[in-house]
Amino acid sequence: MYSEIVGSKTMVVSPHYLASQAGNTILQKGGNAFDAAVAVSACLAVVYPHMTGLGGDSFWLTYSKKDEEVRAYNGSGRSGENVTCEAFKGKQAIPYRGIESVITIPGMVDSWDAVLKEYGRLSLREVLAPAIEYALEGFPLSKDQYENTVKNEGMLREDRDIAAIFLPNNKIPAINERFVQTNLARTLKELAVNGRDGFYKGELGARFISSLEEKGGLLTRDDLGSHQGSWTEPLTTTYRGYDMYQVPPNSQGFVGLMALNILENYELATIPEGSYEYYHLLVESLKRSFEDRNKVLTDPDFHSIPIEKLLSKSYAKEMANSIHPLTARDIQTQSIGSDTAHAAVIDEEGNAVSFIQSLYFEFGSGIVAGDTGIVVQNRGSFFSLDSSQVNCLEPRKRTFHTLMPAMAFKNKKPRILYGTQGGEGQPQTQTLMITRMIDYGMKPSKAISEPRFVWGRTWGEATQELKIEGRVNLDVIEQLAKAGHHVNRVSEFDGSMGHANAILIDEQGFVYGGVDPRSDGAAVGR
Structure with a gap:
C-alpha cells in the first residue's frame, strides 16, 4: 500500500497531488521552500476546499538555512471585540455550525504574507498563480471531497452561498467531475494584486465582513483590520539524540513533545513495533499528556501555561512511572474537529517548512462570505461558555488550537518534517510516525x-474509544481490550486515522517523501 519517493535535492508532500505538483513547479521556477509552501497552501485552499481555505487558520514551522534558525508563525485568529459569553446567553455551548460559529478572524492570508516577506524569493502574485488556475479552470473533484459532500449535504443546503459552490445545479458533483470556483478565483486574483491588506483592510475585506453581518455575524471590519499573526520561538525537547520542534500555545504542539519525553523512559527498540506493549505505551503516554493539555491550553496572553514543567524530563519520568503495563487509565476528554491539511517542503539549499491549516470541521461553519467564495471557519466554537474554564470565551482571544506541524533535527540540521490531519488524532499519529522512523528505522x-x-x-x-485498524493482529487487539481499552476495530485503512505526510533527509542527504494512502496526496521530489 505504499511506495517510497526519493529525491536528491527537493521534496514536496501534501494531501492533494495537484498542490504538491504546484509546489514543485514553484521550486523549478526559482522559488525556495517558503515560496513553494505558500503556493501549496493556496492550492490546498482550492483543491481541498472542504478541509482548508482562506477563511481558516494556519501554523508554520520554518527553517532558514542562511540563518540556521527554526521559527514558528502563529496564523490563528482572535475572537471579535463584540464576541462575549453574553452574546450566547441561554445557550449551553457555542453552536458548531452556522453564522453563530463564525466568531474568530481567519489568519491564513496573513501567514502567507508573513512567510513570503520574511523568507520568500517570489511575489505573492507568482506563488498564487497555480491556485488561481485551479479555481478558474477547475480540477477533478477528489474522492475525499465527494465523500464529505455526501456526508454534509443537508448542512450545505442551509446557506445559499455555500450550496451554490458545493452543490452546483442543486446536486452533488461526481468524483473526477470538473469542479470550478469562479468567485474564489476572483478573490485570489484580488489578493495577488492588493496583497494581505486587500483582505484585512481593503475592499475585499469590507465585502467579506458585510456579507457576514447580513447573515447575523458578530465580526466587524475593525476586528478584521486589527488582525496580526506573530513569529514566535518554537517549543523544543530532545528524543533519542534528535531535537524535536513544535509550535507553542495556543497550539497543542506540546502534547507531542510530552508524549515523546514519557516514551524516552522506555527502550522502544527492544519492544516489537505493532505489539500490545507498543500500542499500550503510546496510548497511555498520550492520555497523560492530554490530561494536562485539557487543564491549561488556551491563549497564553490570557492565562499562564506551565510549559517548562510540562516539558521537563523529571515530570516525564513521573508520568512514565504511573503507566501500568497491563491496565489502561480511564480519563475523560471532549471531541475535537479533525479536518485539516498538513504539508511540508524542503529545497535544494536546505530550507525547510512544515505547516498545517484548517477550517476546523469539514466545510467549517457551513457559511460562505457572499460572493467572495471564502468558506469561513468555525474554530471559535471550541471556546467554552463556562467562565471557570481556562478556554472560556473572551473578546480578542485565541482559542485552544489543534494544529501542530512538527520537525525533528539532528546535528542542527532538519531530518524529519511531519504532521497530519486529525484534531485529537494529530499528536497520536505524529507519535506513531516519529517512533517508527526514529526507533524502528522506517x-x-x-x-x-x-x-x-x-x-x-x-x-x-459517551465512551473514550480506542479506534484501531483491522490490520492489527487480533491477539494484540484482544490484549488491549483485556487491559481496559475501549477497543473499536475499524476498517483496514480507515479515514478516521487522518491524512499524514512526512519528509526524511538521511545521513547521505537523500530526501524521502511519504504521503498517506488514505488521502489524495503525492510526494514530488527531484
Missing part, C-alpha cells in the same frame, strides 16, 4: 502506512 511511507490508532471520544459517543 522510511516515511512505511511509517505512515503501517496500522494506526486514534484514541478519544467521537461525536455523540
